[in-house]
Amino acid sequence: MDPDLSVAIRSEGDRTVVAVSGEIDVYTAPKLREHLIDLVSGGHYQLVVDLEGVDFLDSTGLGVLVGGLKRVRAHDGSLHLVCSQDRILKIFRITGLTKVFPIHASVTEALSADA
Amino acid sequence: MDPDLSVAIRSEGDRTVVAVSGEIDVYTAPKLREHLIDLVSGGHYQLVVDLEGVDFLDSTGLGVLVGGLKRVRAHDGSLHLVCSQDRILKIFRITGLTKVFPIHASVTEALSADA
Amino acid sequence: MATVKVSFTAVTAHVRTARLVALAVARRAGVAEEMLDEVRLAVGEACSRAVGVHSQLGGEHPVMMQLSDDRDRFSVEVVDRGTLDEDPAGVLADIDLHEVSSRALDDDIPETLPSGFGLAVISGLVEDLDVASDGASTRVTMVWPTTLRRGGI
Amino acid sequence: MATVKVSFTAVTAHVRTARLVALAVARRAGVAEEMLDEVRLAVGEACSRAVGVHSQLGGEHPVMMQLSDDRDRFSVEVVDRGTLDEDPAGVLADIDLHEVSSRALDDDIPETLPSGFGLAVISGLVEDLDVASDGASTRVTMVWPTTLRRGGI
Ligand SMILES: Nc1ncnc2c1ncn2[C@@H]1O[C@H](COP(=O)(O)OP(=O)(O)O)[C@@H](O)[C@H]1O
Ligand SMILES: Nc1ncnc2c1ncn2[C@@H]1O[C@H](COP(=O)(O)OP(=O)(O)O)[C@@H](O)[C@H]1O
Numbered sequence: 001m002d003p004d005l006s007v008a009i010r011s012e013g014d015r016t017v018v019a020v021s022g023e024i025d026v027y028t029a030p031k032l033r034e035h036l037i038d039l040v041s042g043g044h045y046q047l048v049v050d051l052e053g054v055d056f057l058d059s060t061g062l063g064v065l066v067g068g069l070k071r072v073r074a075h076d077g078s079l080h081l082v083c084s085q086d087r088i089l090k091i092f093r094i095t096g097l098t099k100v101f102p103i104h105a106s107v108t109e110a111l112s113a114d115a
Numbered sequence: 116m117d118p119d120l121s122v123a124i125r126s127e128g129d130r131t132v133v134a135v136s137g138e139i140d141v142y143t144a145p146k147l148r149e150h151l152i153d154l155v156s157g158g159h160y161q162l163v164v165d166l167e168g169v170d171f172l173d174s175t176g177l178g179v180l181v182g183g184l185k186r187v188r189a190h191d192g193s194l195h196l197v198c199s200q201d202r203i204l205k206i207f208r209i210t211g212l213t214k215v216f217p218i219h220a221s222v223t224e225a226l227s228a229d230a
Numbered sequence: 231m232a233t234v235k236v237s238f239t240a241v242t243a244h245v246r247t248a249r250l251v252a253l254a255v256a257r258r259a260g261v262a263e264e265m266l267d268e269v270r271l272a273v274g275e276a277c278s279r280a281v282g283v284h285s286q287l288g289g290e291h292p293v294m295m296q297l298s299d300d301r302d303r304f305s306v307e308v309v310d311r312g313t314l315d316e317d318p319a320g321v322l323a324d325i326d327l328h329e330v331s332s333r334a335l336d337d338d339i340p341e342t343l344p345s346g347f348g349l350a351v352i353s354g355l356v357e358d359l360d361v362a363s364d365g366a367s368t369r370v371t372m373v374w375p376t377t378l379r380r381g382g383i
Numbered sequence: 384m385a386t387v388k389v390s391f392t393a394v395t396a397h398v399r400t401a402r403l404v405a406l407a408v409a410r411r412a413g414v415a416e417e418m419l420d421e422v423r424l425a426v427g428e429a430c431s432r433a434v435g436v437h438s439q440l441g442g443e444h445p446v447m448m449q450l451s452d453d454r455d456r457f458s459v460e461v462v463d464r465g466t467l468d469e470d471p472a473g474v475l476a477d478i479d480l481h482e483v484s485s486r487a488l489d490d491d492i493p494e495t496l497p498s499g500f501g502l503a504v505i506s507g508l509v510e511d512l513d514v515a516s517d518g519a520s521t522r523v524t525m526v527w528p529t530t531l532r533r534g535g536i
Contacts, residue, residue: 004399025402026431027395056402058427059504087420094507095500119246140249141278142242171249173274174351202267209354210347232392233445234400239385243411247387250407254400292386 021053024061036068045077136168139176151183160192237292240284259299260376276308279348283312314363390445393437412452413529429461432501436465467516
C-alpha cells in the first residue's frame with residue numbers, strides 16, 4: 001500500500017479504465033508502469049487512463065504513459081487519457097505529447113471516442 | 116495579511132473572544148502577542164482565546180499566552196482558553212500550564228464560566 | 231541509511247520549513263502516525279531554540295538539521311553554534327516544567343518563558359534525547375522508533 | 384538574503400522531500416501563486432535528474448539543493464556529481480521536445496524517455512535557467528521573480 005499513488009482498475013465494455021490518483025513522479029511511476037504492464041500481459045489493450053485525480057505528473061510519469069502507449073500499440077490497442085486539469089495538461093503541451101495521446105475531458109468522452 | 120495565522124476578534128457581552136487559527140509558533144507568535152497587547156491597551160481584560168482552529172502550538176506560542184494572562188491579571192482580568200484538541204492540549208499538560216489556564220471544551224462553556 | 235541534511239539561515243520562518251521537512255521524512259521513514267505530531271513539535275522546538283541562539287550570537291551561521299533513517303530508528307540532529315552555559319545533562323535533569331510554568335507567571339511582563347523552556351518541552355516529549363555541547367556548538371539529538379517500512383526514506 | 388540548503392541521499396523518495404521544501408520556501412519568498420506549480424515541477428525534474436545521475440555513478444554522494452531568496456528573485460540550484468557529455472548550452476539549444484516526444488514512440492519498449500528529456504522539460508518551464516558543468520559536477524540553476532514580500536523567507 002502506498003498512499004502516494006493509487007490506481008483503480010475497472011472494465012467498461014471492452015475498454016479498461018485505469019483511474020490514477022496522487023502524484024506520478026520518479027518515486028511512484030514504477031508502480032504505475034507495473035500496472036500497465038500487467039494489464040497488457042493480461043490481454044487488455046484498450047486502455048483509458050484517467051488522470052483527473054492526479055495532482056502531480058513529471059517526465060518520469062510521462063515516460064511510463066508513453067511506454068504504456070507503445071505496449072498497447074504493439075497489440076493494435078489504444079491508450080486514451082482523461083485530463084481536464086490545466087496544470088497537468090501543461091506538461092503534455094510543453095513536451096508535444098498532446099499530439100501523441102488522445103486527451104479527453106471526461107471518462108465518458110474517452111469511452112465514446114473510437115478506441 | 117499572513118495566511119499562516121489568523122486572528123478574529125469579537126465581543127460577547129463584557130467578554131472578548133479571540134479566535135485564532137493556523138499555526139502559533141516562533142514565526143507567528145509575535146502577531147498574536149500584538150493582538151493581545153492591543154486588546155489590553157484598549158481596555159479589554161476579560162479574554163477568551165479560542166484555539167479550536169489552531170493546528171500547531173509551540174513553546175513560543177505558550178509564552179505569548181502566558182504573557183497575555185499576566186497582562187490581563189495586572190488589570191484583574193482573566194484569560195480563558197478554548198481547546199478540545201488532544202494534540203494541542205498535550206503541550207499544556209507537559210508544561211503544567213493546564214494548572215495556570217482555565218481550559219474549556221467550547222466557547223459557550225468558556226463564556227458561561229466565571230470570568 | 232538515507233539521510234537528509236538541511237541547513238538554513240537562522241530566521242524564524244525557516245523553522246516551519248524544517249518542521250515540514252522533518253514531518254515528511256519521518257512519515258516516509260515509517261514513524262508511527264500518532265507520533266508524528268510529537269516529531270513536528272520537538273523538531274520545531276529544537277530549531278526555534280537554535281535560531282534563537284544564533285540571533286543572539288549574531289553572524290550568518292546557518293542552523294543545521296540532519297534527518298537519518300537507520301533501519302528501525304529515525305533520528306533528528308539539530309546543531310547550533312552556541313554553547314550551553316551549564317552541563318546539558320544537568321539542564322535537562324534540573325528542569326521542572328511545572329515549577330517553571332508557575333514561576334513564569336510571577337515574573338514581570340516581557341513574556342518570554344525562561345530560557346531552557348524549549349529544551350525542557352523537548353525532554354517532556356522525546357524519550358530518546360541527547361543534548362551535547364562542546365566549545366563550539368550544541369547538538370540536540372532526538373530518536374524515534376520506526377514501525378512500518380516502506381522501503382527506506 | 385536567506386538561504387536553505389538541502390542535501391539528500393540520492394534516492395527517488397527524497398525528490399518529493401526536495402519538491403516539498405522548494406514549494407514551501409518559494410511560497411514564503413513571494414513567488415506568485417500561479418508560478419508555484421512550475422517551481423514544483425521544475426525542481427522535481429532537476430532533482431530526479433540528479434538522483435538518476437548519482438545512481439548511475441554509484442557511491443554515496445548526496446544530491447545538493449540550495450534555495451535562495453534575494454530581494455526580487457528566488458533561485459534554486461541543484462548540484463550533482465555527474466558531468467554532462469555535451470556542452471550544456473548545446474544540449475539545451477538542440478533539444479526539440481516535440482521531435483523528441485514523437486521519436487520516443489518509435490524506439491523499442493523500455494520506455495524511458497531519452498536522456499536529456501528532464502532537462503528539456505525544465506527548459507520548457509523556466510525562462511531564467513542555467514546549466515553549468517565542470518569536470519566534477521553539474522549545476523542546474525533556476526530563477527523566478529518574486530512579487531509580494533512578506534518579510535523574507
Ligand atoms: N547536522 C548537520 N545538518 C545539516 N548539515 C550538516 C550537518 N552536519 C554537517 N552538515 C553540512 O554538511 C557538510 C558536510 O558534512 P559532513 O562532512 O558529513 O559533516 P561532518 O564531518 O560534520 O559529519 C558540512 O560542511 C555542513 O554544511
Ligand atoms: N548547493 C548546495 N546545496 C546544498 N548544500 C550545499 C550546497 N553547496 C554546498 N553545500 C553544503 O554546504 C557545505 C558548506 O557549503 P559552502 O562552504 O557554503 O559551499 P561552497 O563553498 O561550495 O559554496 C558543503 O560542504 C555542502 O555540504
